[in-house]
Amino acid sequence: MTNILKKIDEAGLVGRGGASYPTAKKWAAVAAALKRRSSAYIIVNGAEGEPGVKKDGYLFQHHAAEIIDGVYQAAVFLGVKKVKKIYFFLNHDYYHLYAASLRRLWGAKKYAALNGRWDFFIKPARLTYISGEETALLNLIEGQKVEPRLRPPYPPSQGLFGQPTLINNPETFYDVSLVARGKYRGQRFYTISGAVRRRGVYALPAHLSIEEILRETGNYPDNPFFVQVGGEASGEVLNQQQLAVGAEGSGSITVYDLARTSKDKLLKYWLRFYRDQSCGQCTICREGTYRLDNLINAPKLDDKLFWEIVDSLSDSSFCALGYSLPVPIRSFYQNILKK
Amino acid sequence: MTLKINNKKVSGQEGQTILDVARENNIKIPSLCYHPDLKIKANCRVCVVEIKNYPRLMTACSTEIQAGMEIYTDSPRVKQARNLNIELLFAEHIEKCTDCISRYNCDLLNLARDYKIKIARFPDRKSFRPTYKFAQAVEIDGTQCIDCQNCVEACDKQGIHYLKMAGHGINQEVIPIHDKKHACIYCGQCALHCPVAAAQEQAQWSAVERVIRDKSKIVVAQFAPAVRVSIGEEFGLPAGTNCTGQTYTALKKLGFNQVFDINFGADITTMTEAEELIERLKDPKAVFPMTTSCCPAWVAYAEFYHPELLPNLTTARSPHIHSAGAIKTYWAKKQKINPKKIVVVSIVPCTAKKYEAGRSELRLQGAPLVDYVLTTRELAFLIKKNNIDFKKLAPGTGHPLFNDGSGAAAIYGASGGVMESALRTANALACAASRKPACESRLEFKEVRGLAGLKEATVNLAGKKLRVAVVNGLGNFSKLLPKFKKYHYIEVMACPGGCLGGGGQPLPTTRTIREQRRLGMYQIDKDKSVRRAHDNQAMVTYYNWAKQNHLSDKVLHTKFKKTASSILTSRRQKTKSIFSFK
Numbered sequence: 053m054t055n056i057l058k059k060i061d062e063a064g065l066v067g068r069g070g071a072s073y074p075t076a077k078k079w080a081a082v083a084a085a086l087k088r089r090s091s092a093y094i095i096v097n098g099a100e101g102e103p104g105v106k107k108d109g110y111l112f113q114h115h116a117a118e119i120i121d122g123v124y125q126a127a128v129f130l131g132v133k134k135v136k137k138i139y140f141f142l143n144h145d146y147y148h149l150y151a152a153s154l155r156r157l158w159g160a161k162k163y164a165a166l167n168g169r170w171d172f173f174i175k176p177a178r179l180t181y182i183s184g185e186e187t188a189l190l191n192l193i194e195g196q197k198v199e200p201r202l203r204p205p206y207p208p209s210q211g212l213f214g215q216p217t218l219i220n221n222p223e224t225f226y227d228v229s230l231v232a233r234g235k236y237r238g239q240r241f242y243t244i245s246g247a248v249r250r251r252g253v254y255a256l257p258a259h260l261s262i263e264e265i266l267r268e269t270g271n272y273p274d275n276p277f278f279v280q281v282g283g284e285a286s287g288e289v290l291n292q293q294q295l296a297v298g299a300e301g302s303g304s305i306t307v308y309d310l311a312r313t314s315k316d317k318l319l320k321y322w323l324r325f326y327r328d329q330s331c332g333q334c335t336i337c338r339e340g341t342y343r344l345d346n347l348i349n350a351p352k353l354d355d356k357l358f359w360e361i362v363d364s365l366s367d368s369s370f371c372a373l374g375y376s377l378p379v380p381i382r383s384f385y386q387n388i389l390k391k
Numbered sequence: 392m393t394l395k396i397n398n399k400k401v402s403g404q405e406g407q408t409i410l411d412v413a414r415e416n417n418i419k420i421p422s423l424c425y426h427p428d429l430k431i432k433a434n435c436r437v438c439v440v441e442i443k444n445y446p447r448l449m450t451a452c453s454t455e456i457q458a459g460m461e462i463y464t465d466s467p468r469v470k471q472a473r474n475l476n477i478e479l480l481f482a483e484h485i486e487k488c489t490d491c492i493s494r495y496n497c498d499l500l501n502l503a504r505d506y507k508i509k510i511a512r513f514p515d516r517k518s519f520r521p522t523y524k525f526a527q528a529v530e531i532d533g534t535q536c537i538d539c540q541n542c543v544e545a546c547d548k549q550g551i552h553y554l555k556m557a558g559h560g561i562n563q564e565v566i567p568i569h570d571k572k573h574a575c576i577y578c579g580q581c582a583l584h585c586p587v588a589a590a591q592e593q594a595q596w597s598a599v600e601r602v603i604r605d606k607s608k609i610v611v612a613q614f615a616p617a618v619r620v621s622i623g624e625e626f627g628l629p630a631g632t633n634c635t636g637q638t639y640t641a642l643k644k645l646g647f648n649q650v651f652d653i654n655f656g657a658d659i660t661t662m663t664e665a666e667e668l669i670e671r672l673k674d675p676k677a678v679f680p681m682t683t684s685c686c687p688a689w690v691a692y693a694e695f696y697h698p699e700l701l702p703n704l705t706t707a708r709s710p711h712i713h714s715a716g717a718i719k720t721y722w723a724k725k726q727k728i729n730p731k732k733i734v735v736v737s738i739v740p741c742t743a744k745k746y747e748a749g750r751s752e753l754r755l756q757g758a759p760l761v762d763y764v765l766t767t768r769e770l771a772f773l774i775k776k777n778n779i780d781f782k783k784l785a786p787g788t789g790h791p792l793f794n795d796g797s798g799a800a801a802i803y804g805a806s807g808g809v810m811e812s813a814l815r816t817a818n819a820l821a822c823a824a825s826r827k828p829a830c831e832s833r834l835e836f837k838e839v840r841g842l843a844g845l846k847e848a849t850v851n852l853a854g855k856k857l858r859v860a861v862v863n864g865l866g867n868f869s870k871l872l873p874k875f876k877k878y879h880y881i882e883v884m885a886c887p888g889g890c891l892g893g894g895g896q897p898l899p900t901t902r903t904i905r906e907q908r909r910l911g912m913y914q915i916d917k918d919k920s921v922r923r924a925h926d927n928q929a930m931v932t933y934y935n936w937a938k939q940n941h942l943s944d945k946v947l948h949t950k951f952k953k954t955a956s957s958i959l960t961s962r963r964q965k966t967k968s969i970f971s972f973k
Binding site for chain 1: 431432433434435436439447448473476479483513516537555561562563
């Protein structure tokens with residue numbers, strides 16, 4: 053095991069895009085695949101398609117140097133000559149805000165070995181959600197239809213244009229940079245939004261519970277409330293008694309005022325979001341999200357059918373978009389509406 | 392390795408999918424988007440199965456087996472998800488069953504029957520979608536499409552890239568690419584790979600039914616070489632079964648006044664083409680290579696994508712146009728019938744022939760030589776619709792003036808078959824001319840047979856080395872193009888396998904089935920006493936008659952021209968759904 057890989061492994065770094073996959077494992081898989089191939093790609097997946105998550109933007113604003121350094125660490129680990137291209141996948145806003153500073157930073161002398169291989173890929177205005185899915189993102193860059201690919205093969209072994217591809221979240225690269233310099237302290241970034249006084253992005257220890265995070269940041273509400281953790285679309289909904297757990301996934305906490313939030317509107321928002329963001333590839337996601345949206349807007353809800361579709365989404369969707377819909381819906385019914 | 396499916400121990404090889412193993416063991420798992428010709432897409436979600444200790448259901452088509460897996464294909468969880476998915480698919484597909492030629496052989500209806508699906512559980516959601524029609528050949532009906540994307544991939548595999556998925560989510564739809572660089576070649580591979588007949592031929596069976604009832608007309612049917620080895624599949628016979636006799640009888644029972652065999656026309660084509668090849672070889676200024684032109688999809692491709700190659704195409708017409716010419720001139724004269732009273736209906740494995748029949752060069756006295764074209768599927772539909780028990784039919788025969796062709800005609804429907812037929816005759820003609828009778832008897836040219844995508848060989852033609860190539864499936868044409876000039880003679884068939892894998896053939900058509908049909912054809916050839924076109928005396932008599940009567944340009948040869956983009960627009964039609972009032 054190389055030095056950096058060992059450090060990453062020992063630090064227990066996990067992907068900060070939401071799936072929390074062990075970073076060392078992913079890097080090792082790309083390196084292993086690269087033994088049989090001549091070139092690899094690195095993609096910084098920083099388009100932040102999940103509503104309610106803002107930490108990638110925060111990192112680009114305040115810690116772009118560390119992100120670039122983390123990417124450089126990855127390039128050195130894979131072999132600078134073997135890295136064909138490094139893409140920063142950004143949404144339109146982030147591109148306009150941060151492209152200049154990122155360019156300046158990667159133009160530094162110490163990264164000269166990678167000159168000419170840094171590039172941006174701007175996310176189109178439509179399909180903002182699914183295009184953040186790793187393999188759909190690969191299709192997007194390749195100019196194919198934006199829809200997820202069958203796995204296996206996984207991107208580390210066969211990613212962009214069939215080559216080994218390392219895709220990580222900006223925060224993951226930031227963590228790598230800290231680990232490389234011995235400065236990693238087990239912190240992560242939390243986005244706190246919704247009905248709170250101090251919305252924003254906070255760096256706090258990764259082991260804190262949701263309640264601790266809210267109290268620590270002075271955001272613990274006085275009024276009865278509930279939270280959605282891990283994104284305003286796919287995040288799990290928890291009530292006030294369930295906050296002793298950590299904020300997993302993409303590390304966002306959205307606070308809803310229990311009395312002032314329209315439960316109906318919230319449900320409708322989620323279901324419309326999924327319907328509009330479905331790429332259309334698989335039956336249950338394309339058709340199921342459409343029917344759910346119809347059902348929730350009907351004068352009387354067909355309960356049995358509603359839950360049948362929700363179950364089938366988690367059971368038979370092609371990708372995480374389809375099977376993440378049941379997460380907010382079920383937990384909202386279970387933890388809020390039933391109480 | 393061993394695993395369990397529905398508590399039954401089964402074994403399989405590493406790399407096999409659950410679907411592979413289940414089908415080997417006669418365990419039923421339904422599927423729609425799965426097709427052995429295409430990539431595994433796993434988008435219809437109909438083949439979901441439950442695997443012990445897996446958090447979610449898995450698609451059997453895409454999941455490789457592992458030792459010790461415990462798989463359930465019909466558990467309550469599977470039932471719920473699978474049946475719901477099928478019901479949702481039905482909501483995408485407007486049931487136009489009454490006049491759908493797939494109604495007796497419909498994957499969707501079979502699923503509904505097998506799993507007691509409520510097909511109208513959800514209201515139809517695509518009733519406003521348009522239908523795209525391409526010339527008179529193929530159409531894609533958006534009101535029936537279930538978004539499996541098979542047609543798009545089939546078109547891509549042909550190297551045409553004419554179809555694409557536009558939009559996303561519920562607005563996703565298959566559309567033709569609307570520019571000057573892409574054109575449909577009418578091959579119908581989209582239709583052959585569509586599980587729900589959203590992509591299908593532009594049916595003419597009802598028009599044919601009408602004209603059969605018209606007593607002022609003499610309606611004759613003629614059927615192509617590849618129909619006889621595939622039509623049986625529609626009635627439970629193995630692929631490759633020779634159904635020539637039953638087809639004659641069935642067509643008579645459907646009310647056709649007379650039935651001919653296009654194999655006779657194939658012998659005319661061979662004769663015309665072989666003579667042209669010999670002529671070109673004699674002429675130092677001749678254009679080489681000569682290519683076949685009996686595949687109308689290849690002609691449409693060349694006319695649009697490679698007009699510079701048009702001088703290379705043989706001027707010989709295609710078999711059904713040749714035999715139609717013989718029917719409307721020679722036969723009409725012998726029978727003392729006014730050719731204008733004759734209606735010729737071709738039954739072919741092809742959708743592009745529907746377009747070919749309408750070409751302006753292929754007319755006689757202002758009327759088309761071939762009036763209607765039905766696919767193999769349409770014929771099967773008519774037979775079933777009229778409750779004819781095809782399997783039990785006593786074999787019939789055709790009109791005595793024309794026969795059912797030589798063995799060389801029988802293999803016309805297989806990739807390499809047209810070339811082999813032409814070589815058999817060209818070789819004999821060349822040998823006779825060069826007074827080397829020893830070489831004259833050569834029959835088989837096995838080097839051009841088989842299902843490989845691109846076949847190359849050097850054959851000896853009366854001492855001359857002839858470099859030949861066979862393109863099996865238009866997707867392979869790009870491999871040939873860089874070395875095009877190095878050959879003397881090239882056969883191109885747009886559909887994989889040749890006409891036996893044509894866009895109008897029964898579903899399913901897979902590699903295994905293509906191979907069985909192919910073997911069936913070569914068996915017919917083997918069993919024939921006359922195996923070369925020029926040995927078919929009836930054909931030679933007609934051929935000489937046509938030449939003596941100066942009909943060469945009217946019934947034997949044709950010409951080609953570059954497709955103007957203005958024509959292209961008129962060949963593509965977008966029609967609103969008849970359900971659009973909803």
